[in-house]
Each structure stands twice: as C-alpha cells, then as structure tokens.
Amino acid sequence: MRIVSLLPGATEMVCALGLEDHLVGISHECDFPPEVVASLPRLTRSTLPEGLSDPAAIDAAVREKARRGEPLYMIDEEQLAALEPDLVLTQALCEVCAVPMGQAARASGQLRRPPRVIAVNTYRLEDLFESLRQIAEAAGVPERAESRIREWCHRLAWVETAVAGAPRPRVLMLEWLDPPFSCGHWVPEMVTIAGGIEVMGRAGEPSRRIRWEEVEEAEPEVIALIPCGYRLDEVIAARPLIERVPFWTRIPAVRRGHIYALDASAYFSRPGPRTIDGIELLAALFHPDRFHTPLVERAAQRLSHPTLSPSR
Template sequence: MRRIILHPILLLVLSFIPLGSAFAQGQGVTVIDDFGREVLIPHEPNRIVSIAPSITETLFALGLGDKVVGVTRYCNYPSEVLERVGKGEITVIGGFIDPSLEKIIELNPDLVIGHNLLNPEFIAKIEDAGIPIIIVKTSETIEGIYEDIRLIGKACWAEEEASKLVEELKYKISYWEKQVEGVGRVDVAEIAWVNPLWVAGNGTYINDVIEHAGGRNVFADRSGWASISDEELVEKDPEYLIVPYRHGEELIYDGIMDMKEKGLIHGEVIPIDPDIISRPGPRVAIL
C-alpha cells in the first residue's frame, strides 16, 4: 500500500489552522438571523455593506472596518468611518430605511447586514441579486446587543472576536452594576422627543439600560416608545431626566429645560449624545 507523506513544513502550517476554520473554508458558514432566516455565507466576507449605524459600529468594534465598503448617511462612528468615506474607500448607500439598491449592487458586496425596518421587497431584491443578507433586529435589551454581536461575528467569520467583545462589554457593565449595589433606586425618564413628548417605555433598550444602572423607569408601565402628555411628565416628576443633546440639535433639551425653568418638573437633566443613546451597540458600556 502506498503511503502519503506530508512535507514537514506543510505539517507545521496545518497545525496552526483551527479545525473549525478549515471546515468553514470548505463549507461556508450558515447563520440564523433575527428573522429566523437561514442564510449561507459561502466564503469569508471581504466586502460588507452595513445598513444601520449600530451595525457599522459593531463591525468596526470587531476589527472589520477595512472590510466595510458601504454605510448609511447616518453612520458616523468611529471617526474612521467618515475618514474612509472622505477617501472614497467607503460609499454612502443612502439612508437607514431608504438605502439605494443600485448603489449596493454596484459595490459587489459579499455580505449585506440590514435591520428589521427594511422593506421585505428590498430584502428579496438583494437576495435575487445573489448577495447574502442577514437581518439584525433592533435590540430591546443589553442581552440582545450581545446576541447581535455574536450573530454579526459569525456571519463575518469573526466569532472569536465577537466573543471577546461580548465578554469585554459584560465586564464593564458588571463593574458599574457593582457600584450601585445596595443603593436605593432612583426615578428616571428618558425623553426621546418633545412637542409631543415621547419617552422610552418597557421593552426598549433604554429601559434595560436604566434598570442595569440602578434606576427605575417611571414610564415602565408603557410599552415601547410611548407618547405622553406634558401633564403626565409633570405628575411623575422623575429625579433624573435623560435627554439627547448635541450642539445644533438642542430641540429636545431646550423643551425639557423650558419645563424645568417654569417649575413644572424638578429633576436633574442629564444630556447624552443622541447617537450613543439611540444605537443599541458596543458603546452601551459607556452609558
């Protein structure tokens, strides 16, 4: 019987290739996305299109920024995103809910990562073009963020990096949770809009952040993002009001400060960058 003898150098190389990676290279990777769709990623993606700022932030946090070729006009973090857009290395493919199908196809991506607010017909057209697309549902909890990071990591053949990122976030959040152990919970409201007022209720990512931070969402009796009257906010009069604020985008902050100056509410106003508070992604640990 003829024996096959491998060259010592080849043996050395093979010994450093994880069996899982070798298998994936030959079989591709199949993921179940947040819509329950089974999607085959036939090879490691090198041209990725992101259709949400939180997805873009996750890709860059996983060290995959050099593989991103398309983002929305709202994707502005980390700063490298805008730098690469300016250099022509990344193309802006449109908005969050109205991305350009033509621009995406022209980029010849091998993976598109979308979200649950996309039109089903748009998703079908991406599939018809032979492009793998996975759908990530907007997270409603911190645990949901971890799951989305793992999903994106697996689809991009970066499971190890995703696991490391999740553990890092868990460690940071655990640290802050320990700081508020034994401390009485405080009443909090997150103001999403004014005229009319909109707040974060139960079943939102913000509600979960408030709970983990030792707060009590005074509008947890509302489901999702809820519209309330000025009188309801005055009645609740929470100790802390989280308000989106950024230079040039002071509408919500000014509206709440006006109510405070009139003596209608008395809580401390905490301004936070609207991008950070509205994007359930890897920056959750700094909230």
C-alpha cells in the first residue's frame, strides 16, 4: 500500500503502526519521526508570506485569507499524481491547521486511479484512538492499532493513579498569544488527566479568542504557553507578548512563577502518539512530587517574571 499523509499527526500514527515503509509522500509540516520524513517528498506548501513570524501578523493574514475565500495551503497535484497513492490521509477539523478534506479530496479525485481519502479528525482524546483504528483498518493491520491503544491506556492509567487525590491546580493553556486564544478540542482533557483544572478551554470544542481581562478573572495558578505549531524555542521567543499585559503580575500563576513555555508543535498542536507524552509532561509540571518524565528537561521551560521571585 502506498500512503500519502497530509497531516503531521497522521504521519506519526502511520509510523506508530509500523507502516513507515508504506509512506510515499508527506506535507511540508511533517517533521517526525525525523529519520522517516527526511527523505520523503513534500506535497504541500503554505500560502502565507514567507518569513511571517509575529503572532498578530499571522492571525491577521489568516483572517484575510478566510475573508477572501483563499486557501491557506497548496497541494502539488503533479507530484501527487506521480506518487500514485492508494491512501491519502488528511483532516476536516481545522482549515488553518492543515490541508482540509475538501481540498485533498478534489486533488485526489482528479488522479487516473483515485485513492481512498480519509479524514483523521480528533475532537476529543477518544477520537485519537478511533483515528488510529481507522488508519490501521484502511491499511489492513487492525490488530496493530489495538496493541498500541492498550499501551497508551496503560500509560494514562499510570498518570491518573499517580495524581489521584492531589490538589488540582487551576490551569490556563494558551493556544495563541496575540490575540490570546484558549485551548480546545482534546487539550482540556489532557489537563484533566494530568491532574489539573482547565479554567477556560472546553473539551471537544474549538479554541476561542479570549480577553486578557478574562484571564485575570479566571485566576489561573498555572499558565502553559502552547501557541499552535510553535516549537519550544519559538514559544520562549514569544514571551514578551504576554509580559507586556498591564496587569500580568496580578495573575496568581505569574506571582508564583508557574508560567511554562512548552513544545506545542510536538505535544499539543497535533493529535497523535506524542499526545500521551504531552499528558505525562503536564502531570510532571502540575505534580512534580508525584510524577516525573525526562520531557520536563527538553520540552518545557519555566518562565519567571523579571521583577518577581518565583515561589511554590
């Protein structure tokens, strides 16, 4: 079977199922596992201006594209045809995050031998399991999905046992910084399993634009910065965007020094195998006396306000 994945999380799921040798093409955003994706042709590109890095400018550009009805991504249809895929993986959850289902289906439908096109949509954590089953069944290896899901469930149960009975901190996961957006879809459930209470995001619902005044009113005790698609170094570089909020130092999480920059791209922006790692990371941050993972050292950085002394 020849598989084209236009979604980073789906690419990771294909590899988790041991089907990496069947991958023949990926999207421009697929970057993991690096040893698998390095040599694969990339069939998509962003239509946003190159070099755009300011969050407010990105948000404005995306909104303008939507207003004009223009796509955020382009598919190399000639290369897609040359690869002759049997299966194309995409999504219908968010037109901003990756190539949407309609665009992928239209491109695939024009091929001499149209492939099967599957939308891998994760609204809640249970959908992550179903997505893995969906890919495994399409590839003819359903038993591999069940084996992997059992492993994931065991790890989640271990986290829940470790944090059971501990005080749950009030948590705000910020999915964008300028303008600020709450988290949504599967991320609030990640917080719950890890032993926290998400104060603004709603499980199964899209992220939403919020006001900084709402953040102050919510009184979060922990704030995690997870701007969509940002690597850890990019999140750290965006730190000044939040520190210029006038009442920033009045927020409990800031006063206590519980502001964290996290590797959003790897563990929170894309639902896939590493979502489980992300839950373990959150548990280690919320309850360091009960749970630990080496990810704390390489996927998170605690950010102290320059005028405040962090306290526990």
